[in-house]
Amino acid sequence: MNAPIPRDIPLPLPAPEGLLEVLLIVSFLVHIVFVHLMVGGSLFSLICQIRGLKTPDYEKLAYRIMQTVTVNKSLAVVMGVAPLLIINTLYAPQFYASSALIGDMWMAVIPLVTVAFLLAYVHKFWWNHFINIPELHIGIAALETALFLFIPLIFMTNVNLMLFPEYWPQVKGFISAMLLPNVLQRYLHFISAAVLFSSLFFIWWTGRKAFLQEAQFSKLRVIDVRRFFYAFAFGATILQILTGLVVFATLPAQGMSWGFTLLLMLGGATALPAIWWMWQNLTRPDHLLDDNFKKIMGCFVGAIIIMGIARHDYRENTLADHKTAIAEKTANYMAAVKEAGEAAQLAAKALEGKATIPGESEFNQNCAACHHATLPTVGPSVQEIKAIYVGDPAGIAAWTKSPGKKRADSMSMPGFPHISDDELAAISQYLLNH
Ligand code: HEC
Known part of the structure; x- marks a missing residue:
């Protein structure tokens, strides 16, 4: 392999590797669910607000949605700490290298996140101040949403770059790392997942008994709102499958394995019944509607867990050679250190004898x-x-x-x-x- 091998001194792990891997998968899944709700929620609040220009009830919905965004964003950040630390520990040489290679943009995450959060609070807390200037309000929402959409791209570029040390010598900063094959399709796959999971969340959320009371709609029926989200969930699922196929087709071969392919197929198959139930919810007359929401959720939760495991499997496969090369380098280095120490001792003994x-x-x-x-x-x-x-x-x-x-x-x-x-x-x- 023609890739830089950055580590020579041993870096022992603070816990068994398998345990850290399980913690990484679980904590990452929890984190990414809240990221999806934050990104998707921000997007939906914007869409509903624009729709509210014509149908005022949607403006009320936009406000309600925005109240979930600020909560979910806090959870996304808090839940992001653990996976970030674990990935830093398990993949120290790789993650350090990729973070350094896109260093400017990686550092920019902090101010970008800060600005996005502040905009979200302005958007939410001053809702009524903007009543007469909806363009400005929508402009703020759009900027906030754009930032929420962009920040994950930085993370994705980083964790993608870390997988492919052979690209490190040629990467010149964020843009070139972002344009490496398979980042953008992975990003689209992520965005459609954000729309899908936030739609499902809002279907549940608008289905609560208390929602009707909270929303104070004048004309809109809850069933219409839920159909609105089902339409997005359905479309996003189709987009998930399509972008998923493109991602799969363009993944560099070194991470491919039968186990990985089977996991992906299993994950995809788990989601299939949900597509059917969602389609029924969109097309059946109201009185026949049997929402099947729990079953739909069951399918998607199953699918996301399987996909999470598959993702980790691919990462391990991709990095296997690189990790072996690093381990070899460390072993050689330690052997050389030992040899030098022994030689010095021998020389000292020889001198002692003569003195x-x-x-x-x-x-x-x-x-x-x-x-x-x-x-x-x-x-x-x-x-x-x-x-x-x-x-x-x-x-x-x-x-x-x-x-x-x-x-x-x-x-x-x-x-x-x-x-x-x-x-x-x-x-x-x-x-x-x-
Ligand atoms: C790692 C290299 C190194 C080793 C090993 C070393 N020295 Fe030195 N020694 C120096 C250097 C460099 C200077 C000059 C320092 C200066 O002028 O600031 C120096 C200067 C001296 C001087 C001159 C001081 C003066 O007043 O000009 C003496 C005496 C001396 N060393 C004794 C020793 C003794 C005895 C040992 C062994 C126990 C020793 N050195 C081991 C680097 C070393």
């Missing part, structure tokens, strides 16, 4: 690397030191105990706290006499 003059072996072990007999190397030569400290071994010992910084063009000498006073006296004598 007959007091201080000689200590000098060779601790000082000779920087102090050559006649030539200045890292430090001054022994000749020079002798000249400075004629008849003053204590001076050498004192300097070595707390070396100062003397020569402007040289590095400073390290301290030697492990050398005892006796040894130091021997070294100093040896230095002066030989």
